[in-house]
Amino acid sequence: QKEVEQNSGPLSVPEGAIASLNCTYSDRVSQSFFWYRQYSGKSPELIMSIYSNGDKEDGRFTAQLNKASQYVSLLIRDSQPSDSATYLCAVNMGSARQLTFGSGTQLTVLP
């Protein structure tokens, strides 16, 4: 079982819709959670971090964390074609706080 799991997709949504990306993790004591965006052929870039249960909003992005369920999600409102990318969930795990990435979910926003 992978330590950080994501649906690989691909996920397609129409322009203007809400895209919902999900991630589960295995380490119950993890405290730090991150979403990275990776365009094709490019390196990952940080878009959101979340440390407490609940929602955190930043522009069109909302990260949601539920530590009891070991679940973190990313919502993208008013999706744009420029949001088409692979979204990587990352979790600081273990006593060494090793940042572990999921395999990513490929999102396509259709014009």
Next chain:
Amino acid sequence: EAGVVQSPRYKIIEKKQPVAFWCNPISGHNTLYWYLQNLGQGPELLIRYENEEAVDDSQLPKDRFSAERLKGVDSTLKIQPAELGDSAVYLCASSFQGDGELFFGEGSRLTVL
């Protein structure tokens, strides 16, 4: 402010040859990471440095991979000898506090023939 700089961007070698990758992190970032990324997969940690000290190298294949970070700034990752399965993108990243908010370089794409 300059970002994380990596070189070379691309490298093609034959198996059993050595290869080295270089990384210059963002100024002031104490934590440096080397990740490996295969196509369609997320980055996998090879080694993490806090200043000069390698604090997590549990995933580094030490029989053929080595890394160093002299003076706590630049870092070099070496593979000797390279195998076909080493073909991947090698990503360097840095962070200020080692808390997971990473800044990645453009990566070094290795092809082993």
